[in-house]
Amino acid sequence: MSNQLVQRSPLLPDRHATPDFFVVDVFDAATLKGDMAAMEHPIFSLSTKPDHRVRRYENGDKFIEIKPSADGLATVHDRAVIIYCISHLVSAINEGREVSQTIRFRAHDLLKATNRMTNGQGYDALKAALERLSGTRISTNIVSGGREEFETFGIIERAKVVRETRDGRMQEIEIKLSDWVFSAIEAREVLTLHRDYFRLRKPIERRLYELARKHCGRKNEWRISLQLLKAKTGSGSTLREFKRLVKRVVEDDTRTDHMPDYRVRLDERGGGGSDIVIFENRGCIPAIEDGSFEVPPLRPDTYHEARLAAPGFDIYELERQWRSWLDMSGAEPPRRPDAAFVGFCRKWLANRGANTRG
Structure with missing residues (x-):
């Protein structure tokens, strides 16, 4: 056989x-x-x-x-x-x-x-x-x-x-x-x-999927160096052994398409830790074209309104959380981003208040 x-x-x-x-x-x-x-x-x-x-x-x-x-x-x-x-x-x-x-x-x-x-x-x-x-x-x-x-x-x-x-x-x-x-x-x-x-049988496959789901999300692809990927997985292997493990996942995925949502490829042209691991959106999660989902910079007045809506909070950290959520949640880009962000800050404050009372 x-x-x-x-x-x-x-x-x-x-x-x-x-x-x-x-x-x-x-x-x-x-x-x-x-x-x-x-x-x-x-x-x-x-x-x-x-x-x-x-x-x-x-x-x-x-x-x-x-x-x-x-x-x-x-x-x-x-x-x-x-x-x-x-x-x-x-x-x-x-x-x-x-x-x-x-x-x-x-x-x-x-x-x-x-x-x-x-x-x-x-x-x-x-x-x-x-x-x-x-x-x-x-x-x-x-x-x-x-x-x-x-x-x-x-x-x-x-x-x-x-x-x-x-x-x-x-x-x-x-x-x-x-x-x-x-x-x-x-x-x-x-x-x-x-x-x-x-x-997924292998722990490394589950970890790779988690990272792809967070960082690639709805984008067409996500690239990361092998060395940085090793750090993000928490692997205790040597870099050489980690590369062997990733290559096995890539080979299995090329043969069977078993990895959910994202294809996995390895670009070895960098050599060593500079090798690049590439995650490609399979289309199960609707991809976004480069730049089409970008929310434009907020107006200066918006930050003032946001501080009034969520006093005591780091507005720039809230903006980071908001943009990250927009990028990865699958939500459509807001037609009025400034108003959407202020609304997000109000809801954030309301949730924090409810948690405090609880």
Whole structure:
């Protein structure tokens, strides 16, 4: 039998392709959400073995430090639990319902929604994921939800099995998200993920997709040096090994088109860390022509109006958040950008006030 015939698909099987897969309330038009803060910074480990490295990343005066527990760092696959919780809350917010940091759900629903096995092995893996998510500690001064703060916390504050069957399988789980994650949800710092995200076998593939979804978004393509991409993934490999891993993803994607939303290519003409990795929009997310989505500079008077609309906030940081949201959310460019930005500032202040009262 030829190698071509026995080659394993780079995608996991779609384990739960049944009608009730879409019944779970977490799905808003069959979409899943991921928090943009974690999509930008390498919080989750790519390793499939316990990772006990303490990692610190700096960018100017901002930093993020991730410390593992005895069980190791939370992994990219563990992140599926957070995505599920985020999706549940975003769905509730979109429906006008009140939300809190504590969320309760059926373990079976999570396993099906994230394309995991629902046997005993699947439940054991979920328990291990909850332990790593709770034990991984983050110290950071990164801005999330429009606030700059230094804080140390777990990715989740706690997790509890509310009910358990006689054979030890979890039925209901209660999770309390960290303030940091919940703040990002309330600020709508989320992006839609392709459903095949949970079918990607390799942690590096999931991380590459997350980065492409954030940085390429609706653009035709996004280019990044291999060395910088390595830093953004949080890979502990040497640059040579990381290049080998990326080349394997590129080869698989060229053969099968398995990467969701974006093609992946590698331009090796730079050599070493100067090699360029290119992500191309497949057209699943409508692309924008270069320059067609650019929002023009705001008028000087607009900044004055914005300061009145959101007193005490950094208006230029709010503008950055607003432009980033326009670029990546799929929203149409505003016909009156100055008025749209002031309206954004008013809504931001209202949301912050509601959070304070809560």
